[in-house]
Amino acid sequence: MFQKKEQIKRILESLLFISDKPLSIKILSSLFNIQDKEIKDIIDELINEYKSRESGILIVQMEDNYQMVTNPAYADWITLFKNLTLNNKLSEQALETLAIIAYKQPITKAEIEKIRGVNSDYAIKTLMEKKLIKIIGKKEVPGRPFLYGTTKEFLKVFGISSLNELPAIDLQKINAA
Numbered sequence: 001m002f003q004k005k006e007q008i009k010r011i012l013e014s015l016l017f018i019s020d021k022p023l024s025i026k027i028l029s030s031l032f033n034i035q036d037k038e039i040k041d042i043i044d045e046l047i048n049e050y051k052s053r054e055s056g057i058l059i060v061q062m063e064d065n066y067q068m069v070t071n072p073a074y075a076d077w078i079t080l081f082k083n084l085t086l087n088n089k090l091s092e093q094a095l096e097t098l099a100i101i102a103y104k105q106p107i108t109k110a111e112i113e114k115i116r117g118v119n120s121d122y123a124i125k126t127l128m129e130k131k132l133i134k135i136i137g138k139k140e141v142p143g144r145p146f147l148y149g150t151t152k153e154f155l156k157v158f159g160i161s162s163l164n165e166l167p168a169i170d171l172q173k174i175n176a177a
Contacts, residue, residue, distance in 0.1 A: 008032055009042050022065030097123035101133050102166060106147035108139055132157065
């Protein structure tokens with residue numbers, strides 16, 4: 001019985017982890033074909049294990065339902081992380097600009113804007129702030145505009161080791177734009 005109980009405990013832990021809704025004792029006991037009290041005892045053990053090690057995740061009881069939740073003691077860290085991930089999302093305009101730079105670098109702002117057909121100041125500023133692009137020089141033409149290219153951070157964020165790993169595209173279509 002001990003081995004069966006430990007196996008049920010690990011399965012319950014997995015189910016609680018993946019469920020986006022609280023799970024009821026009734027459903028869980030019918031799933032394992034065991035008594036409600038036995039499931040409740042196993043969940044109570046899990047609750048105590050998480051509490052005793054001051055885990056970042058807890059199991060909470062809501063009436064006869066159980067759910068895995070984050071530990072409120074770490075709410076500040078969760079908020080900080082959520083804000084970081086929200087700030088790391090790129091707008092469609094920024095992604096479009098980044099794609100143009102990635103495939104056509106080195107490229108000037110005027111060349112980007114000719115392809116996009118709109119001002120790209122904000123998109124370039126955003127990409128620079130996120131360290132996805134950088135100024136890699138100046139073009140040898142009147143006014144000597146900045147040339148933009150991607151960074152090592154760009155490679156890291158997109159999970160590639162070099163620009164050669166970018167998906168193939170029809171550059172003739174881009175050049176025609």
